[in-house]
Amino acid sequence: MSRFLSGLYASLKEYVPGEQPQDKKYVKLNTNESPFPPSPGVVAAVTDEEVRKLCLYSDPESKLLKAKLAENYLLESENVFVANGSDDILNFAFMAFARENGAAFPDISYGFYPVFADLYNIDAKIIPLEEDFSIDYKKYLSCGKMVVIANPNAPTGKVLPKNEIEEIIRTNSDNVVLIDEAYVDFGAESCVDLVEKYDNLLVVQTFSKSRSMAGARLGFAFASKEIIKDLEKIKYSTNPYNLNRLTQLMGVKALEEQEYYDNNCKVIAANREFTVAELEKIGFSVIPSKANFIFAKHEKLSGEKIYQKLKDNGVLIRHFTSERIKDHNRITIGTKEQMQVLINKLIEIIGEEEK
Numbered sequence: 001m002s003r004f005l006s007g008l009y010a011s012l013k014e015y016v017p018g019e020q021p022q023d024k025k026y027v028k029l030n031t032n033e034s035p036f037p038p039s040p041g042v043v044a045a046v047t048d049e050e051v052r053k054l055c056l057y058s059d060p061e062s063k064l065l066k067a068k069l070a071e072n073y074l075l076e077s078e079n080v081f082v083a084n085g086s087d088d089i090l091n092f093a094f095m096a097f098a099r100e101n102g103a104a105f106p107d108i109s110y111g112f113y114p115v116f117a118d119l120y121n122i123d124a125k126i127i128p129l130e131e132d133f134s135i136d137y138k139k140y141l142s143c144g145k146m147v148v149i150a151n152p153n154a155p156t157g158k159v160l161p162k163n164e165i166e167e168i169i170r171t172n173s174d175n176v177v178l179i180d181e182a183y184v185d186f187g188a189e190s191c192v193d194l195v196e197k198y199d200n201l202l203v204v205q206t207f208s209k210s211r212s213m214a215g216a217r218l219g220f221a222f223a224s225k226e227i228i229k230d231l232e233k234i235k236y237s238t239n240p241y242n243l244n245r246l247t248q249l250m251g252v253k254a255l256e257e258q259e260y261y262d263n264n265c266k267v268i269a270a271n272r273e274f275t276v277a278e279l280e281k282i283g284f285s286v287i288p289s290k291a292n293f294i295f296a297k298h299e300k301l302s303g304e305k306i307y308q309k310l311k312d313n314g315v316l317i318r319h320f321t322s323e324r325i326k327d328h329n330r331i332t333i334g335t336k337e338q339m340q341v342l343i344n345k346l347i348e349i350i351g352e353e354e355k
């Protein structure tokens with residue numbers, strides 16, 4: 001820390017992203033990326049001509065992209081917000097909607113929520129998950145704060161039924177309810193269609209997972225026109241050109257090729273069920289997941305040991321150190337071949353330990 005950093009940030013604990021090693025080729029199952037490349041139209045969109053246009057600023061209103069999102073999700077452009085990854089949107093939402101009343105979110109969820117709360121000195125009500133890692137929606141009713149829930153939740157992959165989410169939205173009408181649907185396309189039910197019914201609902205999604213564009217940084221959100229205007233105000237007060245030209249272009253193309261992505265999601269869901277069945281055969285218990293990852297614990301080996309041994313064997317998964325989940329690991333679902341490598345390595349590792 002330099003002597004120039006504001007004292008406000010002295011105790012801030014920044015978010016630590018999953019490892020992105022550049023040195024060795026790992027089977028990379030640690031940051032919930034898609035194993036598939038973007039659709040052909042997205043790849044073809046980045047022409048020399050488009051690259052040459054980078055001398056011009058991007059459209060700060062992202063008009064084409066918003067129009068296409070509105071069309072695909074049956075809303076109006078004024079109900080759509082786009083930004084540099086959904087992290088950008090979460091940041092804006094905490095900044096805009098939680099500084100007065102605070103925010104409520106689960107103890108085990110996306111690790112960025114407490115960081116944003118800390119960054120803006122927000123009063124955070126952290127609500128423990130139940131014993132089985134489920135969310136008891138009753139604990140979020142009329143809670144007087146912005147509510148933030150990832151559905152499916154991360155890192156558990158568990159879903160909250162839509163009628164329970166709707167109760168949370170209905171009983172918190174004086175605060176924003178943010179539903180983070182980063183993983184919704186892998187089998188959960190979306191709340192996007194509730195946006196027309198509730199002016200306090202903010203649904204956040206991303207191109208990083210189901211649409212194979214984590215490296216392009218593109219997040220989007222749906223909400224009432226008023227909420228979208230608030231988010232725009234924050235965006236225009238920080239970085240109006242937060243989406244570059246190529247990302248906007250690729251986003252539009254991806255939305256024109258939805259079938260390709262829907263098919264990939266089906267393949268991932270099938271690979272997930274295959275992986276769960278195989279892991280259960282070798283002593284893992286796995287939480288039922290509707291996401292592109294699973295959260296698994298072995299009956300004998302510690303989470304740390306499994307993570308480390310797999311890493312030594314060229315397979316990266318995500319290990320968390322916090323007490324409640326240190327014996328679980330989060331494993332991204334990749335191709336069938338990648339999952340087979342994981343399973344084979346695990347069989348070897350467990351066999352060696354049992355010798």
Ligand code: PMP
Pocket residue numbers: 084085086087088110150154180182205206207208214218219
């Ligand atoms: N929400 C959740 C629950 C996530 O796991 C992630 C991925 N780390 C994000 C949001 C952010 O994704 P991105 O910024 O790539 O859109």
